[in-house]
Amino acid sequence: QKEVEQDPGPLSVPEGAIVSLNCTYSNSAFQYFMWYRQYSRKGPELLMYTYSSGNKEDGRFTAQVDKSSKYISLFIRDSQPSDSATYLCAMWVDSNYQLIWGAGTKLIIKP
């Protein structure tokens, strides 16, 4: 079993829809949870960053962490074609130098 599981998709939704992207993990020691966005033929860029449990909102994006279920989510409201990208979740333990990555979900927003 991988430490972080993420459905690779692709996930295709119409413009304006609410998108839900998810990751599950097995290591209860993870404390930091990140979502990166990667456009085609580009490097990943940090989108959202949360520490421990709870919600964090930034414009149309909301990151949610449920440590009891070992489950994190990224919600995108009023999705736009420019949101079409691959979204990677990543997690980190304070005592380690490495991020543990999900496989990434390819998201397609249809105009």
Added chain:
Amino acid sequence: NAGVTQTPKFRILKIGQSMTLQCTQDMNHNYMYWYRQDPGMGLKLIYYSVGAGITDKGEVPNGYNVSRSTTEDFPLRLELAAPSQTSVYFCASSSPTDNEQFFGPGTRLTVL
């Protein structure tokens, strides 16, 4: 402020050839990383470094070598290239006080 730069952008190698992928960052980050990304497989860590003169293996180090003589540079060496090393390679850097990793634009490598 260029961030993380990588050269070359593209390269085709023949089996058995060697090459060095260059990575430079201008953010004075102590931590640097090399990843490979295969289609639908996410990022796999090859090597990382926590400072000049210190490197360590990641998840998939076989067939690769690194060095870190300066804070800015972290080259990745491929010896005896194999078709299994066909991938997109990303270099990243981060600060010890912040988990955010900043990525370069990547190098697309094909081994034929």
